[in-house]
Amino acid sequence: MSFSNVQLANVQSLQRNWDALNTKTTRDQQNNEEKCAFYLIPNDVLDPQQRIKRYELGYWDEKGQVRFMREAHIQYLKKHLGELGTRYMSQASSKPWLYYHVLNSLDLLDAEDTSLYEGATASVEACYTDGGYAGGEFEFPHLMTTYAAVNTLVLMQKYSVIHRDALYALFMSLKSEEGSFQVHLNGCQSYEGGFGSNPGSEAHGGYTYCAVACLSILNRLGECDVDGLEKWLVDRQYALEGGYNGRTNKLVDGCYSWYIGASLELVRKYRNARGYPNRASMLKYAYCMEQNMSEGGLRDKPEMHSDLYHTMYCLCGLSVLGALDKEVDCIHCIERGKVVDCMRYFGGLE
Template sequence: MSSKSNNDINADKITYLLGLLGRNRTEKELNSNIADSDYEDIEDSKMSTLESMLTRPPISEGTYISDTTVAQDDVSEVIQEIYEDVVQTGIAAGFETESHMQYARRSLFNALPWYYRSLDANHGWMLYWLVNFKQLLPTESGNAEPIAEEISMLVTEKINSVIIDEGLGGIAGGKHQIGHAASTYASVLALILVEDYETLNKIRPNLYIWIMRSLKNGPDSGDKYGSFSMHPHGESDTRSTYCVLVIASLLNILTDELREGTAEWISRCQTFEGGFAGVPSTEAHGGYTFCALASYFFLLGKPQNEENGELKAQISKYIDIDGLLHWTVMRQYQLEGGLSGRTNKLVDACYSFWIGGVFPLLEMVLEEESLFDREALRIYILNCCQDSRGGLRDKPGKSPDFYHSNYTALGLCVAENTYSINKEKKTGADNYAYKITSIPISGNVQFRAINPIFGLPLGYAEKCKEHFIRLDCK
């Protein structure tokens, strides 16, 4: 007997799956006591997306075998089983809001397990991840749940305890640590979430001095000129540069002197693949690419009354947009629907934002509505990345953590909204970062829109910026 061809096998698989798509739910499933909030009947359009994910072959498939390709096959097999079960039952996972809310509250106020000691230099980060995650969670009203006074006090007291020399040394990640650009960035975002502008105003003049004296790489720094260091004598890369630009912009201390040479330095970090590396001549990476592209939204506004052209025309002077778009779309995998951070790497839910967040930026630059499969990403997150105890995880088989909970939730906010630039709104030299508007995608929208430049719910960065603009005008 002759064996079936690959085409015959694929045809049989499609027929089988199409049969499942028309299958009615069993009486047992209909009478199940599983809460509606935990599972949702999958709509025809979503089922069509899932069918395509399961049956359509990848754009390209290599034959080289490595540890990564073996791990990729293992992950794909697990995810395929999850998706086939969804198709068979006709029931997909909903978002388990209450368990995630409890996870955030529990993590903020309970003593952490011993293995969190490795994050002792990341207090500001943990506060940002958890408070932001909590504020992103959907509510019945559609508005964020008000931040409790006890959370505001926790954030303010913790961060004030690690401010170095009233800001002249930045903000540290923990006791007995040095000030650090990334820790300062995360701490500033946490303070903005609880609207503690008093602390921010107290330290912002000294933060500017710290940035210019200790972090800015000037003309005498060789090939680092235009970038910023994480700390004195520390590494300089697209992450540290983005962190400094965010801090300076939000606190309204982003001067021409501070921005000098930065756009040109970032352009040198774009690689032959199209993505951006941390420093010139290294590998493109999702996090570095987000930081690089987002940084241009602080650098290409219209200073005073000078007309510099539209965003696309301005940014095209520095980067290869087509190359960046090609590299970015190749980060979404056909079967999983999730995103990877580099070529030949596995999907990881944190890239739902680090790569997923690049898409709305490109969509705003190119004035396109959607450049990736938002529903496929949503399917991956909801069905593969939720932990029953609360919190979000990298992929099936992994444990939830604060980092993945925040950035995966941000990815859902990207997937459930489209973003554009408000061309009428003007706020200054960094105006593009504050001209973001959003439209929810029709359907079962649960998540709030965000400002993808900052990774904050839409409105927080804008309110902070307006506060300090008004303060400086007095």
């Protein structure tokens, strides 16, 4: 993919002047804008050494085409199916999430490896206990790890392994006394337009996606403030970087290409509308700043390390943008064909 100088010539004009307001927030934003600007300024503006550095990083070929390093990302993911190393020690209680991030990413890259499925299924099943899935063996079940475990099993099309009745009983046991899901969700929408973790909390991209997806499942999205929601979502895109942030006055982060992007797609679908807020700028951020050329994998912003979490959600964001061959389902966060097949299977059960 290429980005013309006409598109990028105004990069410097988009950098904001924070001199009148010197805080940690503004300093971090200014620093991030400067890092991002390097990837956006046209070649004819850069000095020779900067041009050499740009090509050495691997983002551009000799014709100025931006590369998507698919094979490097696949190798990065497969490497993490073995020893994860000390960096992932804090996620020892998140095994279903690690399998979900790796297998979903490989699937979206059209590089799924069915030889991995037997071992992955056994590892996920070992996390099942007391009606739900835990983060590891001999731990308590949790809704978040249950979500990751079920999605992982659906990715591998291991439907018969899923403890359907026990999971249903677990979910129903966690309903509030008045029996509501939807009322709580609507109560989490803040004055900003997005949703927080609980009533009165600051709007956040991740919680907004969860709320929008849940309301879409219930066919009740129209009962929240959709106008305010859409405005808040669109406002998450930054002019210079092109990517999304997750909260007001926070830095852009690659994972929000999924959380914000998928939420916008669900709102568009509800309204039968077309269009996408500056798709070219979002792709620019994805290709130029999310990819880690030295390590493989994807990341939240320039000069950060890639990780499994950001790799998966950045790829999901690219799928929402139509930049991958596989189409991710914006409610379930796995490839749409797998969702259809899963629903067909469970729809045939009594």
